[in-house]
Amino acid sequence: MAKNRLGKSSAFYDIYERNPSSDKTVTHYCPGCGHGILHKFIAEALEDYGVWNRTILLSPVGCSVFAYYYFKVGNIQCAHGRAPAVATGIKRAHPDSIVISYQGDGDLAGIGGNEIIQAANRGENITVFFINNAIYGMTGGQMAPTTLVGQSTTTTPRGRDIYNEGYPIKIAEIISILESPVYVERVALADTKNIMKARSAVRKAINYQVENKGFSLVEVLSPCPTGWKMNPVDAKKWVTNEMQKYFKLGVFKDVGKERKSRKVNGEKVPLNKVPDIIDIPSDEKKEISRIEKKSEEKFLKRIKIAGFGGQGILLLGVTLAESGMMEGKNVTWLPSYGPEMRGGTANCHVIVSNQRIGSPLVDWSDILIAMNRPSLDKFEPKAVPGSLIFYDSTIVNRKPERNDVKAIGVPFTEIADGIGSTKVLNMVALGSLIRFTGMLSPETLFEAQTRVVKRKEFLELNKRAIKAGMEFIDSLKES
Amino acid sequence: MDVVETIVDIPTVIIRVDECKGCGYCVEACPVKVLVQSKKLNIKGYHPAEYKGSGCTGCGVCFYTCPEPGAITVIKK
Amino acid sequence: MAKVLLKGNEAVVKGAILAGCRFFFGYPITPASEIAETAAYYIPLVGGTFIQAESEIGAINMVYGASSGGVRAMTASSGPGLSLKQEGISYLCGAELPCVIVDIMRGGPGLGNIAPDQGDYNQMVKGGGHGSYKVLVLAPNSVQEMCNFAILAFELADKYRNPVIVLTDGFIGQMMEPVEFPEVQVEVPKKDWALYGEEDDNKKLISSIYLDPDELEEIVIKINKKYKRMEEEEVRYEASYLEDAELVTVSFGVVSRILSSVVERCRKEGYKVGYLRPITLFPFPKKIINKLSEEGKAFLSVELSNGQMVDDVRLNARQSDVHFYGRMGGNVPSEDELYEVIVKILKGERKWLKTG
Structure with missing residues (x-):
């Protein structure tokens, strides 16, 4: 890019108004600090690619916390180490923006180790510049994750000891072994040749984002004369002679040519289509599906359904609640919940009422459906006097002992097996329940099925099971 | 500001004296050694870089090694 | 509109979508996981973004980023996850960024258990993060309110430029009740302080750092005036x-x-x-x-x-x-x-x- 004049980039503010210092023309960085050099490369690239006016830069915590003083772009200051997550949020919100996460070694390799790995692994279409100066500059010269072995800092006063602190962390290598990133290079702000290589790396990393190729990270070995207690020229030599020995320079990964540009913007969904998309039924559907039953009398059924995991306890409850709702009642359904409950006991509480429902918990049941012996043992004492207990007479090997309740034994399992699948025993129970109590119409139940049962191939079988449950009750009444 | 914008001879390098922190990177990096560290102090108390006045090739190395965004301007032709 | 039988954890997401929320960042945890699952299913269908974050810390910072971009964003978790989010909540308050955070409380302290609990009251209502900040906390007790309060929470978050918490227990998240969805369509307006990836952005800054004590004190007084206003206008x-x-x-x-x-x-x-x-x-x-x-x-x-x-x-x-x-x-x-x-x-x- 041949230019006649090399000077301050227009991607920097003319005057650094945000800098509280009286001199608003210079940076706050110490003499010889590498941040300024990297800032210049970034600004120059943003200007040259013509993207500074859609760039959002994330300032980290560390010496470059004030990067927003300088870059004439959108600026966000983030929590320590979290910039890659923040970058993810803003880039996803505005995929056309150019998002740059600028991070130091404490920020990226220390406290934010997970955020950077995960953003890289998602292949976020962002550019990360990682300044590695082997020390914590801002807080006054403490050890960084990248501090060299033997290097003394205020928190490694006798030098970094591999048996206490381990070896310096190699970020470029770590990121480059991930599949998603497009480009990873380590450069050094040291001799002129490497400085110019750093400039090229910065440009490439930004350009890949402009081309929507995906995630790039450039690790920049950078002098910190103050933190290292050296004069700037010696600090640069230390980068060459000490840092580069351990942190090898070079391109660790570059698949930018092979990677296809990603599609950036999805289609915007018109607002009036949203309710339909998120399965909120419209009023017209309501007229067809909702069956209203007017009733003046107070109606309250507190139902406890209990058994073991896999018996379809929760679905039984949901079907009941759905049916109650369809008949214009107030309903609640409360499960014993969580995957941790799998394989153990399962129970749920269903309340159907024409009144406002207070507590959704069924302490005392008007109807207990006990699908196994432990459930009957546990909940029989909490049945309201005069209430109903349905139990699976195939597997519950005792009858309810209470003589102040009405016990109805139905061989749920046996009937279900007869239909062809033990799985539908819950529907047998449902059929017998509604037939015995008349609390819901079978038509409502069939309609409710179509809404709550996810596997539609079960619909017909379920219907037969419900009918079989009803027929069993009829046979009891006849005999 | 102590800035000399009168261009006598191009290529040339213009140093904004009061933006220079005297790190010496440009002096060390200049391939034709036409920059020196001034004996004078700027308002911040640094010895700024100084152009000898002739011999600049306009290569831009001083600009790219300088950490200050606005301290050095290089005019190529 | 017609009634739909839903879990509280589902209703809160549908309410949020009606309120214009198109960005959800979260991490699964019982008893809040259905929130992330429901968001994962529906949000991409309405042109939004769902990301299962690497952690609660990642999730809340993604919210921070998206909210910086002026869009409506949300996350959800339960106690242990909220403990991790507290850092981000402090930053959101400091940078005056609106968002909605749902906490479906479970038993604690520590890993505790997944059963319903309300022991997050102090950490959510009193502020579990650092600094002199507060968040507006809505406490639904029905599935209908899970939907309605999600909508209200986004309105209040934007009104005050502050995070709003929807705080409830495992039972309200897990239970099913009929929900009648309000007919709302929200076109989220452009916010003059937010970043949109355009030239005007360079005049704006999203930040919570103020080195000068007087300046920071002024900011804290300013955000505390908002809390005062909440006390006057938002008590329910x-x-x-x-x-x-x-x-x-x-x-x-x-x-x-x-x-x-x-x-x-x-x-x-x-x-x-x-x-x-x-x-x-x-x-x-x-x-x-x-x-x-x-x-x-x-x-x-x-x-x-x-x-x-x-x-x-x-x-x-x-x-x-x-x-x-x-x-x-x-x-x-x-x-x-x-x-x-x-x-x-x-x-x-x-x-x-x-x-x-």
């Missing part, structure tokens, strides 16, 4: 039977549902018991409690915790006996249990006065 509560009550029960979440039944039963038995349910936990309904206290009424705070909200009740009911009854570990008091507690208090047989 539900009450019944207060007028002649001798004892007023105070509760939120599933406990308030149980107590609503218990209070009805007490009234039938002739006991003068009142019902007060703070809907906003911050701002707390101080004035009504203060007024009731001046009228000589006693209070009973029932919580699924070691007694956290009761401190707010006591602070505003200086003239009254303030009783506390709590269950923990995921236990939920039965109606009989609470009825007995109330009767004993009224008969003067027993006091449940939380010390400390």
Whole structure:
């Protein structure tokens, strides 16, 4: 890019108004600090690619916390180490923006180790510049994750000891072994040749984002004369002679040519289509599906359904609640919940009422459906006097002992097996329940099925099971 | 500001004296050694870089090694 | 619109989508996982972004980023996850970024268990992060409110440029009830402070750093004025039977549902018991409690915790006996249990006065 004049980039503010210092023309960085050099490369690239006016830069915590003083772009200051997550949020919100996460070694390799790995692994279409100066500059010269072995800092006063602190962390290598990133290079702000290589790396990393190729990270070995207690020229030599020995320079990964540009913007969904998309039924559907039953009398059924995991306890409850709702009642359904409950006991509480429902918990049941012996043992004492207990007479090997309740034994399992699948025993129970109590119409139940049962191939079988449950009750009444 | 914008001879390098922190990177990096560290102090108390006045090739190395965004301007032709 | 039988955890997402939320960042945790699952299913269908973050820290910072971009963004978790989010919540408040955070509380401390609990009251209402900030906290006690409060939360978040918490317990997240969806369509307006990836952005800054003590003090005073305004304009509560009550029960979440039944039963038995349910936990309904206290009424705070909200009740009911009854570990008091507690208090047989 041949230019006649090399000077301050227009991607920097003319005057650094945000800098509280009286001199608003210079940076706050110490003499010889590498941040300024990297800032210049970034600004120059943003200007040259013509993207500074859609760039959002994330300032980290560390010496470059004030990067927003300088870059004439959108600026966000983030929590320590979290910039890659923040970058993810803003880039996803505005995929056309150019998002740059600028991070130091404490920020990226220390406290934010997970955020950077995960953003890289998602292949976020962002550019990360990682300044590695082997020390914590801002807080006054403490050890960084990248501090060299033997290097003394205020928190490694006798030098970094591999048996206490381990070896310096190699970020470029770590990121480059991930599949998603497009480009990873380590450069050094040291001799002129490497400085110019750093400039090229910065440009490439930004350009890949402009081309929507995906995630790039450039690790920049950078002098910190103050933190290292050296004069700037010696600090640069230390980068060459000490840092580069351990942190090898070079391109660790570059698949930018092979990677296809990603599609950036999805289609915007018109607002009036949203309710339909998120399965909120419209009023017209309501007229067809909702069956209203007017009733003046107070109606309250507190139902406890209990058994073991896999018996379809929760679905039984949901079907009941759905049916109650369809008949214009107030309903609640409360499960014993969580995957941790799998394989153990399962129970749920269903309340159907024409009144406002207070507590959704069924302490005392008007109807207990006990699908196994432990459930009957546990909940029989909490049945309201005069209430109903349905139990699976195939597997519950005792009858309810209470003589102040009405016990109805139905061989749920046996009937279900007869239909062809033990799985539908819950529907047998449902059929017998509604037939015995008349609390819901079978038509409502069939309609409710179509809404709550996810596997539609079960619909017909379920219907037969419900009918079989009803027929069993009829046979009891006849005999 | 102590800035000399009168261009006598191009290529040339213009140093904004009061933006220079005297790190010496440009002096060390200049391939034709036409920059020196001034004996004078700027308002911040640094010895700024100084152009000898002739011999600049306009290569831009001083600009790219300088950490200050606005301290050095290089005019190529 | 027609009613739909839904879990609280599903309703809160659908409400959020109706409110214009198109960005969800979260990490699964029982009993809040259905929120992430529902968001993962629907949000991409309406042109939005769902990301399962690497952690709660990642999730809240993604929210920070998206909110910086002026869009409506949301995350959800349960206690252990909220502990991790606290750093981000402090930054969101400091940078004055709106968002909605749902906390479906489970048993703690530590890993605790997945059963319903209300022990996050202090960390959410009092602010579990660093600095002088507050968040607006809405406490739904039904699935309908999970939907409605998601919508309200986004409105309030934008109104105050502050995070809004939807705080409830595992039961309200897990239970199903019919929901009637309001007919709302929200076109999120462009915000003059937000970044859109355009040239004007360079005049804006999203930040919470103010090195100068005077400047930071000014900012903190400014954001605290917002909290004051919330106290004036946003207090919400539900009450019944207060007028002649001798004892007023105070509760939120599933406990308030149980107590609503218990209070009805007490009234039938002739006991003068009142019902007060703070809907906003911050701002707390101080004035009504203060007024009731001046009228000589006693209070009973029932919580699924070691007694956290009761401190707010006591602070505003200086003239009254303030009783506390709590269950923990995921236990939920039965109606009989609470009825007995109330009767004993009224008969003067027993006091449940939380010390400390």
